[in-house]
Amino acid sequence: MIQELSYVGFASPRFDEWREYGPNLLGAKLAGEGPDGAVRLAIDDVNYRIALHPGETDEFLYAGWGMANETDLRAYADQIGERGVVVHWGDESLCKEREVAELAWFCDPWGLRHELTWGKTATPNSFQPGRVMRGGFVTGDQGLGHVVFQVPSLVEANAFYADILGFRLSDRIINDHFNVRFYHINGRHHSLALAELPGHVGFNHLMLEYSSMDDLGRAIDLLRRNNTEIMQTLGRHTNDLMTSVYIGTPSSLQIELGYGGLVVDDLSWVARTYNKPSYWGHRYTRTAMESAPGIIRPIDQLP
Incomplete structure (x- = not known):
């Protein structure tokens, strides 16, 4: 697996x-x-x-x-x-x-x-953060973070990613604006999420998790200095309990910077359906509303 x-x-x-x-x-x-x-x-x-x-x-x-x-x-x-x-x-x-x-x-x-x-190559004790940080990133047996893909059909996508590839459902968020499924492969609440966008396919965002809330706050403080826009304001998700902010990058995709994500246990985990993505925050900014949701293509324009 x-x-x-x-x-x-x-x-x-x-x-x-x-x-x-x-x-x-x-x-x-x-x-x-x-x-x-x-x-x-x-x-x-x-x-x-x-x-x-x-x-x-x-x-x-x-x-x-x-x-x-x-x-x-x-x-x-x-x-x-x-x-x-x-x-x-x-x-x-x-x-x-x-x-x-x-x-x-x-x-x-x-x-x-x-x-x-x-067998990905690693060098012990080699990581040195690029800026002053109190902690580091949450990786280890949880891997890099998570990725979110936009897919034209969640039914077809689930048949491929869950039934064939074996990704395990953590939960869903469904309302008038969202139809998203979240999947885990280790203790991280989700390493993969699939969001339905009929007629389109692409990449929405990459999530990186800090081990210290201070490092998340420091990143927010550094946004203006690095000429980077907030796409969704600081908030806390309902399903994985992550406190996070979504920011722009030089290359269309978004990055979610987070802290405090939920760890799941397959022996006791029960998948839920939520009707909203966040307890508070995660408000879309004007920049986000005027931008494409990531690196997206109509399916009739695939290379």
Whole structure:
């Protein structure tokens, strides 16, 4: 089974701006360059977890999902292959670029690329935050954070991500404005969320969780200095209890910066349905209302 969200990759014509944005605002460590000049960011002792590649347009490129070992990876690849997923194996150069021992990849029904890996390279005691921080990021056995995809049909998406890939439902938020399903693969309340946007597919946001509320507050204080807009104001979610703020980036996607997320236990967890996303806060700003909700494309305009 998949055990963690291990890494993510994007393309952007403004990729180089992440050299300042990542360390100075987020607190990530600048972790060198990829073979194509990609900006790499680390948030723990894993050599890098976020890659921003050069590109003519803003694009979501891939999400990397970590497996325990080579046996689990091969068994899982065989399992989903038997259920109709076309699985490709990465060559030595791709594994070297991603800094993993082994890699297999596939696409979801709308072309979103996912990579299955094991053996992501880490260097003990190597993480140094890019700005002054009281703590660090919540990673470990909870992985990088969470990602949210926009999909044209939640019924079809659930059939793929839950029934075939094995993501486990944490809960749902359904009202006149939201139809979102949240899935876990470890103790983090959700490593994946799927939001329905008929006729469209894409990437909404990446969540990074701080281990100290002070580091979240400091990030908010640094927004103006880093010329970064708030997309949703500080608030607390109903389902995962995360206190967070949503901010813009140089590359269309949003980042949710959070603190205090819920940890789930499969032995006792019961999925709920909520009718609102937040107890308080998370108000959309004018900038958010005038912007696209992430890196989104109509499904008839997929490359």
